[in-house]
Amino acid sequence: MPGEVIDRPNPEPKPSHVPDQVLSLSVDVKKQTLPEDANAALKEFRRAACYIAAAMIFLRDNVLLERDLTFDDVKPRLLGHWGTCPGLILVYSHLNYLIQKHNMDMIYVVGPGHGAPAILASLWLEGSMGKFYPEFSRNKQGLHNLITKFSVTGGPPSHINAETPGAIHEGGELGYALGVSFGAVMDKPDLVVACIVGDGEAETGPTATAWHGYKYIDPAESGAVLPIIHVNGFKISERTIYGCMDDKELTALFTGYGYQPRFVKDLEDIDADLGNSLEWALSEIRRIQQAARSGKPIMKPQWPVLILRTPKGWSGPKKVDGKFIEGSFHSHQVPLMKAKTDPGQLRDLQTWLQSYGPHDLFQEDGTPVKHILDIIPSPEEKKMGQLKDTYDPYVGITVPNWMQLGVEKGTEESSMKQCGKLMDKAFQANPHSLRIFSPDELESNKLSAVFEHTNRNFQWDQFSNARGGRVIEILSEHCCQGFMQGYTLTGRTALFPSYESFLGIIHTMMVQYAKFGKMANETTWRKPIGSLNYIETSTWTRQEHNGFSHQNPSFIGAVLNLKPTAARVYLPPDANCFLSTLAHCLRSKNYVNLMVGSKQPSAVFLSPKEAEAHCRAGASIWEFTSTDKGLNPDVVLVGIGAELTFEVVKAAELLREMVPELRVRVVNVTDLMVLGTEGTHPHALTDDDFDSLFTSDRAVHFNYHGYATELKGLLFARSSVHRITVEGYREEGSTTTPFDMVLANHVSRYHVMEYALRGAAKINERVRVRLVPLLAELKHRIRKTSDYILKEGKDPEGTYELGMINGSGGGGVMYEG
Structure with missing residues (x-):
């Protein structure tokens, strides 16, 4: 019926109308059986990591199943994402094997960042968790701590983040793994980044564009990204686009992008399939790089991409309460949500965990058996969780004078x-x-x-x-x-x-x-x-x-x-x-x-030495445009932003001509964070320093480039905030002249002058007695200037002339109408 969710295991995508010739564009190399010892080690690594990942989601005790599970062994809050974990672990195991064989530097960027249990389990097996977190050492107590502290207060979170060794990508919002991967390999010729792109993440706009990232990678100077698309068919509760595309469609898509796609989907011998595919991909990368580095680059090389098809939640429960789990969206998060209270689901959990054979994978002291350790890269710095590029990489730059x-x-x-x-x-x-x-x-x-x-x-x-x-x-x-x-x-x-x-x-x-x-x-x-x-x-x-x-x-x-x-x-x-x-x-x-800042030519207010001192302070009084160098002001005018500051300086210049009895102090703020309340930011001015710039009792008007509410938030807790007024961008605009824009948003020199007059009138009697006619004059000038711009299509002559930068006093042009 319409709108009904069809609850069935992962179906094969329907045949496509794409011609059979397209499928031949994908790479299909005959699989060779892996060496017996490597084959066994890979399988045991995966069994151990899948066991740990599943246990992390559920167990608060009895982490090695040394007795039958009870409700007390299960966490009170079941958090985590199981569905993607088996695929992430499968790839991790084979990347370990590849690194060990070729002594290479590799970073593993994981798009499905909610698959943290898979990565944390793999990191524990290789010893990286213990290196950075002694409480998670590779022994029985360390394993207990890892499993029981996962996704609880004070423990590792359920998403990959900066606390995860080897991570260079926040595993929260989807879409960014591939772009990050391409950035990571630039100017690192020996680095390969294996990037897992989930088929859910592949639906995002950022990922769709990032497929073109290799077109900006020069193989002579940079490393390579190996994208691995993990197609398990489902998101949280819906099929994925890629999951509904058959091999012909995906081949056409990625061939069009310029890649050589190769499918990995032989579930009967997935190790041979993935192992051979990774070897092929690495050989293609090296071929492209060698050509470029020998001075004979391949124009428009076809970089490899692997498309991995495995069931969602592979090796987990097949059915629970009559619903398919493995191969469906039900495995996305916690497959057995009632394991804490339902005896049947508790038995299912024990059966599931025992299916991995933990007693054959961990020795009595909790350490993994030797077979697992055999495929982990050596030396230590080659392990994906300990590659220096991921946690201590800064090289610094030389900044010219x-x-x-x-x-x-x-x-x-x-x-x-x-x-x-x-x-x-x-x-x-x-x-x-x-x-x-x-x-x-x-x-x-x-x-x-x-x-x-x-x-x-x-x-x-x-x-x-x-x-x-x-x-x-x-x-x-x-x-x-x-x-x-x-x-x-x-x-x-x-x-x-x-x-x-x-x-x-x-x-x-x-x-x-x-x-x-x-x-x-x-x-x-x-x-x-x-x-x-x-x-x-x-x-x-x-x-x-x-x-x-x-x-x-x-x-x-x-x-x-x-x-x-x-x-x-x-x-x-x-x-x-x-x-x-x-x-x-x-x-x-x-x-x-x-x-x-502005791209257009604008006034240079400060010499290089003055600019350096001003920027070091973050804000300062501009004596050259203030009355009597800013002493004893009636009002303080503050500019923040290039054009907004120009309007403040121009306002001070015109006020000097129009109202010589008004005393103005002009302040410029270049570091916005100095305005925050004392103690809220490392750059925030103390209250005493704030008052030294803005006085403790005079009206202050801020002419601000951004939204006024932002600035009001910064200034909110300052003393006597009632004396402060702010104008900023009002969401008014069009294709018009620069001065018409500042008029429309009430940040023009005339609006600054109005605030100055109103503020000064509160303490300066000579300004107060002239206030009404002065304000009327300003309104008249605003109207006449607007009329001129509308009629002539340009700003009045002299709008951007200044006469005060070098201390020459007044003389600026004010439109007379």
Whole structure:
């Protein structure tokens, strides 16, 4: 009947209309039987790991079944995901064997991150859990601790995370494993990343685009990713798309992507099938790499991909209460949910666990039998849980002296043009440990100076192929983020510049990464790594050729919500400050750095030395545009963001002409985190320092680049917050002139002047008596300026002229209407 879930074991996909010739494009190599000792060791490793994984989900005691199970032996809360575990363990065992045979460096990236029991069990067997966590040593007590503490308070979580040895990928949100894997192998020519992509994860947009990641891998300079698609047919409660595609359809799909697909599905002799397939895949990888490294690269090489078909929940219960478990979605999480209270399910649990023969797999002291240990890689550092690339990889970079690129104070310059020049020098100094990952925006963002001594890296383009380019441009923000994560987590440094409005696309990816970083910092064995570095430009204030869709500064709030140990948000007001900030961020470790700035030429307020001091402080009083160097102000005006700061400086200049009796202090904030309440962030100003900038009793107005609510949240607990007003982006915009944008969002010089007059009138009698006519004059100027822009299609002449940067006083142009 319509809408009914058909409860049946994993059916074969129906035949496809795809021609038989397509199937011949997949690789079908005759299987050779594995050596007898290896065959036995692989099977015993899997039995032991599957036993441990299943026991981790259920048992709180009696972990080696030394007596019959009782209800007291079962955990009160059954948490975990069994369905994917047998497949993950199968692959882990064979990767061990491959590493041992070829003495190679390999990372195992697991897309189905909820299969943590499989990975933790395998890590325990190889001794990696014991290396990093003595309480999980490879003995009877260590095994008891691992099984009984899994997914309980204080124990390993049910998802792979930074506490998992060998992991470089947060196993929470799906879709990112493949992109991370490609980033990890860049500039690491000897590294192979085996990436398991679950058929559920394969349905996500980020994964769909990441299949093209190998087109950005130069086999002469980088390692290789071996994708292994685990097709077990089911998600939590539904069939998967790939699970409903037959071999012909999948062959057509991956051949079209440019891969050589090979199917692994012989359940009668899965070890020979998978073992031979991995050997073939490695030989293809080496063939492609050898050609590239001998100076005769293969244009558009077909990299291998394995498609592994095994039943979901393989080797688990076949049926429970009349429902199919193995080979159906019922095995996805906990197959025996009533094992704590139902005698029949408790018996089923004991039968299931005993089917692995634990007494034949573990010696009396709890250590695995020798056969299992025989296929585990040696030396220690070759084990997938102990490869240094995964936990202590940082190589650092040489950051050029940015002051050599400093711009003369009082001129105009594009911050992005200068940053492009700094990155050009940085690429020359760090040819193998620094990259840019960006959507197709570098030229429009005025960063093209990066191409003075490097190229784009796109292997499918004859003009970019095999030229060692440091820049990868792909229009998938998800791929840029995934590449950057993998590249950074394996020790290198990267930069992600983007249009401001579209960084929000990878908001949750960034958050997942930050969660990984938080937990990594809380371990004792993971070492610091480079920061994630974002540049937001093409901002909402200067969208000359784009419209409302391109106006969205919300990524600032996404970073603000991170843990204070990670979050860093910078809004440098000019080119010199941006150079100083970028140099700092490239050197920093363990942060998520967001830099927001203008690509258009804008005023340079500070000399290089002044910029360095200002950025070091995070905020300072700008004496050159304040009244009497900022002493005894009636009101404090604060600019945060390049264009917003310009409007504040212009407002102060015009106020000096219009209301000379008004005393103004101008403050610029370049490090947003200094505004947080004392003690909430490492950069937060003390209350005394806050008052030294903003006074303790005067009206303060913030002209802020982002959403006003973000800033209000930072300032909420400061004393006398009632005296503070904030204007920011109001979600108003269109394709219009720059000044019309600031008018529409109430952050123009005229709106700043209005706040200044209202605030100063509370304590300055001479301002108060003129307040009403002054405000009327401002409203008149706003209306006349808007009318002019609507009629002429441009901003009034002199809108962006300043006369105060070099201390020359007034003289700026104010539109008279």
